[in-house]
Amino acid sequence: MTTRIRVGGAAPYDVVIGTGVLGELPAMVGERARTVAVVHAEGLPEIARPVCGALERAGHEVHALPVPDGEAAKEAGVLAGLWSAFAALGMTRTDVVVGVGGGATTDLAGFAAASWLRGVPAVLVPTTLLGMVDAAVGGKTGINIPEGKNLVGAFHPPAGVLCDLATLVTMPHEDYISGLAEVIKAGFIADPKILELVEADPAAAVSPAGPATRELVERAVQVKADVVSCDLRESGLREILNYGHTLAHAIEKAEDYRFRHGHAVAIGMVYAAELSRLAGRLPAEVVERHRAVLASVGLPVSYGAAWPGLRATMSIDKKARGATLRFVVLDGVAEPGRLEGPDEALLAAAYREVAR
Ligand SMILES: NC(=O)c1ccc[n+]([C@@H]2O[C@H](COP(=O)([O-])OP(=O)(O)OC[C@H]3O[C@@H](n4cnc5c(N)ncnc54)[C@H](O)[C@@H]3O)[C@@H](O)[C@H]2O)c1
């Protein structure tokens, strides 16, 4: 069975979800492309090869461009290497970049496409849970710099997203549960059924070939699609997808990007929930529900680095306006709200609850 989730906006596209769906790729790339640059994580040649093969059979000139696995791909030097490769291939505006790999790879490939000739089409083939449910959908692309996470990038929606669930089975366990953090995030901000599914059977939730995977992926993609269809450029509603990310990005920077994104988001969501509670907006039992559901799949719910460094990094969060920090909080499950300019004592008190 193949599921198609439409993402609306100025240039609508489909997220195709299924098993063995590679046959859909040539239609997403389109006939106009002569050259297709397949940017893939270098550790995934077995996944990249059939992708290249499908495109070659469709008549394209295909060039595989391996990039470092994981977060090491999201660096300025790697991006500059792709620009040089595109130049050498003579890539024009009708040519296409295909990104194959986890969220780090698709963020990089998407930004390379956004910046080459001021924008060529990108088709994304996410191969991790996190990539399928979040990173490849919605058009946020970018890289990290030493000063912070995703500080350089562009909104560049893909021309299509192909999620082959079969690729998930080779995923390392810790990377898989990292993706579950974003799935659970979608549950807390918009779709409580996701939380019920994970709570009912955490063992199934952590199993890529398990009975819950397809529904969890489809529900999380639907949440993301509904949001970004209304607000591509994050002028309001889209901020809810950033639940837990203000502290998460500070943790990732503090750990020199060696801490998995979803693990940081798990801790960040507990922090945001504590902030919501201390601001008098969220009952304690919902905060405990965060801890319970995240811990049930093996995600961290506490973190102990010193507060001042994390607090300093949080000042360059993209949701901040001038000196005013802004947080996504919850007024209940599936009731996201905003907390503007909370006082420093509240911010520190919420962190003490995470560091306990
Ligand atoms: N653009 C967005 O909207 C958005 C949303 C969420 C997260 N992100 C970004 O996504 C990144 C995290 O993505 P991620 O969790 O996919 O991690 P990742 O891209 O770092 O991949 C994790 C590891 O799994 C490997 N891998 C990928 N697919 C595999 C497979 N099928 N089998 C075996 N190994 C596989 C990768 O090569 C890598 O070593 C972060 O940089 C985060 O900031 C972006």
Ligand SMILES: O=C(O)C(=O)C[C@@H](O)[C@H](O)[C@H](O)COP(=O)(O)O
């Ligand atoms: O798509 C969004 O919008 C999100 O915020 C999704 C997040 O899960 C994702 O990690 C995103 O890359 C964070 O964006 P940033 O703008 O805070 O860097």
Ligand SMILES: [Zn+2]
């Ligand atoms: Zn995220």
